[in-house]
Amino acid sequence: MSEFKPILTEHIKDDDCHSLSFYKKAGGYTALKLALKMKPEDVIEEVKSSNLRGRGGAGFSAGLKWTFIPKDTAKPKYLINNADESEPGTFKDRLLINKAPHQMLEGMIIASYAINCNTAFIYIRGEFYKEYQQLKKTITEAYEANLLGKGILGSDYNLDVVIHRGAGAYICGEETGLIESLEGKRGWPRLKPPFPAIEGYLRCPTIVNNVETLSCVPHIINRGAEWFKSIGPEKGPGPRLFCVSGRVNNPGVFEEEMGISLEDLIFKRAGGIPDGKKLKAVFPGGSSSAILTADEAMDVKMDFDDLVAKKSMLGSAGVIVMDETVNMVQACLNIARFYAHESCGQCTPCREGTMWLVKILQRLVAGEGKDTDIDMLLEITDNIGGLIDFSKGSFGKTICPFGEAVAWPVRSFVEKFETEFRSCIHEKLVLA
């Protein structure tokens, strides 16, 4: 096991860790002071060269995203902190909001300063009511301490932060769906390009970053890009909050160096599987990632590139563990039902396809399947989300990546456990 010492969650066991006074005592807001003395473009350069990649799921370079903001426009710029955490298996942003809200806010203020934005939003999922109340306190504390508002800490920089509650829609975690929702509409994603950095909120340049991504920013400013790059793999470095849930003895959020082995994560950090059962399959990066079989899972590092090489993805780093007692058809149905419920309905392949996946999986579970159902499942996933073979690059059948997000996991279930799927075509499942 590595000697990694938590960075983002260092203080979360302290009772008072959410307060401004505690955060300041622990060195909080020194990065903001440093950043306000830097040129905005130097802040962007520092974050860009740290190779910080987005923690929400897509893994895009945060600093590079910031450079896309046009400099020659009179339009206002906006920053949106994406706190719409909804990916099944993911529960880390909620922890950061509850336990380290000022760390996140400091990252927001620095990011806003870097892109020359004077109004920033926190889009928090509607269900997180306690977290919303916490954020209101945090923002009030920040205004009172001149960390927000006019002339922040004696500089000539102004920033207001508005908390905006969602109302129950997974798709609003997708950045363009989020922007539509913030504008007061249903959360229907937009075609890209134009990307939000060019045309986002109110058609103005907008950056959308995840809670955990922004929480890394103060540490990068304080300790430098080189330090950040030294943690884990250089192309996608840094601390990472891994969430482990499902059939494990000790589920939870584990902050580790990027690149920890999935085996260590499941069997050491999360305490292994209850009752001495065997591992069967794992979602490595939230329910949108292709599942790994037990053999594959024992041979993978939790970083961006190694998981792509295994034809899955790190995504939101939400690990869901399934043991030998879990029926794969049943688990696949559970996930397909989630996507059918959450499909925004804008694109026909996704709206109709997810519904058909559920219908077919339901009849398989009921022992009323047809011999053609396995091929049908594969055909539907291809219709919604293209081929799973990344090298063929057959994506883009829907406006947003939700199509791939349902196609990849469902297809991986069927392909990796085809025998199990075939065996239940004519036989009703007897569930444990």
Added chain:
Amino acid sequence: MNSKSIAKEKFVFKDMVKVENILSNYPDKKSATLPLLHLAQSQDGYITTGAINTIADLLDYHPAIVMDCVSFYTMLYTKAQGKYKVQICQTLSCSLNGADALVDHMQNKCGIKAGETTPDEKYTLMKVECLGSCGTAPVVQINNDYHEGLSIEKFDALLENLE
């Protein structure tokens, strides 16, 4: 159709200061749609036709556009709900840790199916998708509060203790 039936249903926000504060938060007032809907729902327990009309007037929208928004979000209701909305997460990590048994328990105890409200309007049972608390599965949200790591016994005691 007589004139009475097409007259607009009335709704008045009780706290206009809150409404003004919400509107002042945004560079474009249409962005206030969701916060105003949340506020209206906190007043009546659900979104009435009157509330849709009032919000549409405030934001220069056609009411159909506001209704379109309401219909998209699972947390916005267009009908009265029970005093306690018992929302049981049924997505994978909760399902693997006993969420289905919680649904069965409540169905048996209260005699209602998912989506239904008890005759005394005390409980509404809802099966919901991932609440983002998979590490403490199974999780149930009752109104605004999360209840985590529930066994059937704990869940039962929780329901019993609701006034």
